[in-house]
Amino acid sequence: MKNRDLLIGFATGVAAAYLVKEVVDRTQKLYPADNVLKEVKSAFKEEGPIDGSWIFMKTEPYKQHALTTEVYKGGITRHKEDELQQFEFLADAYTGAVIEVKQV
Structure with missing residues (x-):
């Protein structure tokens, strides 16, 4: 059960970091x-x-x-x-x- 929770937490963190990066890239001026x-x-x-x-x-x-x-x-x-x-x-x-x- 602990490995599963760790994997879910890791996957959620990676997905959140990707989404934040995409939002920042779209709002930055060239x-x-x-x-x-x-x-x-x-x-x-x-x-x-x-x-x-x-x-x-x-x-x-x-x-x-x-x-x-x-x-x-x-x-x-x-x-x-x-x-x-x-x-x-x-x-x-x-x-x-x-x-x-x-x-x-």
Whole structure:
């Protein structure tokens, strides 16, 4: 009976630790320079070389319709056909997904 109780306690502890880790991972913001900016730059590099990029390290609140989240704001600069193109983007701070890209 004692081995069974020990095994049940161990299994419960492992399951609880896994659940806590998953909850913490989902609520942590991504580090912008390492994750978000690299993802956006790699997507733009598929269409050609880029000249420069930037990202604000502080998140901003973003609301679209009924949804509110925290976003990183950044930009990409590149030359295409001898013309300078500048883009600004908004990326979700928790998932890194690009929410909006616009040419300025």
